[in-house]
Amino acid sequence: MNRLDICRRFVASVRHSVELGIEVLEAGDNNVRTRMASRPELVGNPDTGVLHGGAVFALMDQAGGLANACTIFPEFEITPTIDMRVDHLRAPATGKAVICDAECYRLSQHVAFVRMTVFEEGDEQGEPLATGLATYMRMKLPGARRVVE
């Protein structure tokens, strides 16, 4: 099983991420690219049809957890979020899927440090719509690996 397999199995086991329609597109040594399709039930402003900031937050939080999984690979750990800050740089274009890139830029013995960037699909080189910064706890639970097996 490679990193991408682990990430996909991990997301498949997280009910709310499945409900949000989160997909894993790529998995690197310490980073992932994830995607969330535009869906009517994720709209936050019914007058404009713009995606809710909370759905973007959830995507970023999940992507961060996957970046941790890539960095910890070939081991697997559950990494609950300690804290996370999201800056909404601009409103997302309506009706477009969003892409979240997450990178674990430091893995210490107990804590993982992650940054995230969110774009509209097809505009990965353009202005990001949100950025995030988070820390996660490395919970070394025995048997955590069952989640992805």
Add this chain to the structure above:
Amino acid sequence: MDGLRDLVAACREGRAPYQSLVDRVPYANFLGIEITARGEELTFVLPQRDTNLGNPTLPALHGGAVAGFMEQAAIIFLLLEMGEPRVPKTIDFTMDYLRAGLFRDTFAECRVTRLGRRVANVHISAWQGRRAEPIAIARAHFLLSEENAEA
């Protein structure tokens, strides 16, 4: 926006249930958010629902679902707090997770720390068993410019 302004006024005057502010937002319905009011004091509720589960080994609520719940609570709270409601747009949202969110009902309350002309700062606290033992706290800034209210 006119529709929203009228709805906020109706809720304040008791002519419409607070819940109608939730029901108009698709994502709030997706999470299942409810509002309970004691007089004018609002408590937001994220009912226990399978679809908001995250970590399969605990099982615990998805941190993103709890954050989205708290962000939406702050938006509705602000709408009701402002003399002349303008659509709050989230500038930033900072979440501290203090305890695992267990698979049960979650509650949230909000406090406006500062309501400026263009920016509001809101503190949100979420708990399950006891209010004094929050599972998460958050701090958010919202943009309130007129320009955005018309958009």
